Each structure stands twice: as C-alpha cells, then as structure tokens.
Amino acid sequence: MIWNSRRMVVTILSVAALILTVTSTPASAATKVGGRCSKAGQTTGIPNGTLTCVKVGKKLVWQNLTSGQVSASAGCSKKPATVFRRAPFVASDIALITNGEETNDPRFAYVWLRSPYTPIPVYAPADGTLITIRHLTATKFFPSDDYQLVFEVSAACQDQFGFNHFTAPRADIRAAYQFGDQCSSCFDDSGAPTARYPERETPGTAIKVKAGDLLGYTSGTPFAHNFDYWVRVGGKYVCPMNVLPEPSRTTLMNLLGPAKSGNEGEVPGPVPGYPCAGYGAAN
Numbered sequence: 026m027i028w029n030s031r032r033m034v035v036t037i038l039s040v041a042a043l044i045l046t047v048t049s050t051p052a053s054a055a056t057k058v059g060g061r062c063s064k065a066g067q068t069t070g071i072p073n074g075t076l077t078c079v080k081v082g083k084k085l086v087w088q089n090l091t092s093g094q095v096s097a098s099a100g101c102s103k104k105p106a107t108v109f110r111r112a113p114f115v116a117s118d119i120a121l122i123t124n125g126e127e128t129n130d131p132r133f134a135y136v137w138l139r140s141p142y143t144p145i146p147v148y149a150p151a152d153g154t155l156i157t158i159r160h161l162t163a164t165k166f167f168p169s170d171d172y173q174l175v176f177e178v179s180a181a182c183q184d185q186f187g188f189n190h191f192t193a194p195r196a197d198i199r200a201a202y203q204f205g206d207q208c209s210s211c212f213d214d215s216g217a218p219t220a221r222y223p224e225r226e227t228p229g230t231a232i233k234v235k236a237g238d239l240l241g242y243t244s245g246t247p248f249a250h251n252f253d254y255w256v257r258v259g260g261k262y263v264c265p266m267n268v269l270p271e272p273s274r275t276t277l278m279n280l281l282g283p284a285k286s287g288n289e290g291e292v293p294g295p296v297p298g299y300p301c302a303g304y305g306a307a308n
Contacts, residue, residue: 105268126303133253144242166216183260189253201228264301
C-alpha cells in the first residue's frame with residue numbers, strides 16, 4: 026500500500042511537470058526577437074504576430090520576418106569584411122571618391138571616373154539578390170539612360186548595397202526591368218520631376234549574384250561623370266569602403282578626398298588619410 030502511494034505521488038508529479046511544460050507561454054524570456062531557438066523553420070505565436078526560427082550567421086534565432094523586426098544581437102554582427110568580399114570597381118578606373126555628406130547626399134559615396142565618357146566595369150561586392158531596379162530615361166536636361174540597382178544581402182540582417190546612375194547593366198539585369206523604355210522616375214527637359222511609379226521598380230526576376238560577379242558598366246552622370254555607391258549594414262548607411270577586406274579597403278580609402286570644386290566635372294585629387302565619414306542618414 027505504501028509502494029502504491031509513492032507510485033501515485035510520482036505519477037502526479039510527472040503529470041504536473043508535463044502540464045507545466047506544455048502550457049508554458051511563448052512570451053518567455055527566450056521567445057523574443059533575437060532569442061535562441063532550436064529548429065530552423067519552427068514558428069511560435071506572440072501577441073503581435075508570429076516569430077520564425079531562422080539561421081543568422083551560425084546561430085538559430087527567433088525573427089519576426091513579416092514585420093521586418095530584427096535584433097541587433099541576432100548574429101548579424103558578423104564582420105562586414107566576411108560578407109562584403111570584393112571591391113565593386115577597379116581603383117585605376119577611379120579619379121576620386123567623395124563622401125556624400127560633403128557632396129550632395131549623405132547616404133552615398135560619390136565615385137568620380139578617371140576617364141569621362143568611358144564606361145567602367147562594376148562588380149557585386151557581396152552575394153545578393155536584386156530587389157529594386159529604378160529607371161530614369163534620357164531628357165535634354167539629363168541626356169543619359171540610367172538605372173538605380175538595389176541588392177539585398179540579408180533580409181534578416183537588413184544588409185544591402187546599391188548603385189545610382191548605372192548606365193549599362195548587364196543584359197539579364199536590364200531585362201529584369203519589365204517596362205522597357207518607360208521611366209519609373211520621370212523628369213521633363215528642364216530637369217523637373219514629373220512622375221514616379223514605384224510599382225515599376227520591382228524586378229521581373231529576382232536575380233541572384235555572387236561577390237565578384239560583373240553587374241555591367243557605367244559612365245556615370247553625363248556632366249559630372251560620377252555615380253553613387255552605397256552600403257547598408259544592419260539597416261544603416263555606412264562608409265562603403267570601410268566594410269571591405271584588405272587590401273581592397275586601404276586601396277579604395279586612399280582614393281578619398283574633398284568634394285569637387287570649380288567647374289562642373291573638375292575634381293581635386295585624393296588626400297592621404299582623408300576620413301570616410303558622415304554616413305548613416307535615414308531613408
């Protein structure tokens with residue numbers, strides 16, 4: 026009888042422990058954006074939506090993929106140089122790189138061509154997927170047919186890279202723009218904007234590229250002969266040369282200098298030790 030009583034107590038305790046395990050709430054300390062999880066693809070409900078277990082770097086962590094909510098400590102702190110592995114252009118093709126804050130727009134680095142009107146090759150600095158292609162058609166004010174390209178490196182980590190004033194994307198990238206000669210950002214002959222069609226900017230094909238892949242060629246803007254290059258890490262704009270591994274980082278940083286001065290298209294030379302600073306503007 027005593028044995029049976031002990032057995033009953035053990036059984037009751039085991040059932041109670043099981044109930045506590047099964048009914049534990051997803052709102053525990055670990056079940057939050059950036060918290061550890063055990064199986065990729067697993068989902069769990071939270072008051073404001075659903076979390077998904079995804080692999081970020083070498084960790085499995087909870088992410089709210091539908092809302093874009095990510096954790097700064099979710100494994101996205103991998104050194105950028107291990108992600109951005111290739112210089113996007115050849116240093117000998119470039120006369121100068123200026124910081125956007127000093128030139129026009131603090132989101133971008135401005136890359137000035139050494140030989141105006143001569144297209145240069147542009148490469149993917151990281152593995153990525155084309156998520157935006159914006160088309161500006163030629164006008165009398167801006168007699169150039171060019172594109173803006175945006176590539177997503179990691180949706181979970183909000184890492185991206187992109188180029189403005191890309192005049193000759195490779196054939197498959199250009200074909201991803203589904204509206205032919207129609208503009209998505211339109212201007213009149215005086216340079217005034219006339220219309221914007223965001224719905225035209227989603228690529229017909231989500232083209233995937235690898236670091237080092239040729240993306241096409243650009244001769245930059247028709248007057249200043251430069252183009253914009255930018256990188257976002259963790260959703261923030263950063264110095265796009267600083268994320269590269271050596272020796273590419275030092276080689277391109279040595280091309281930095283003060284913004285253009287004098288007549289349109291005239292640029293001073295690089296200045297050794299010039300700081301790559303003033304990035305991080307919001308969208």
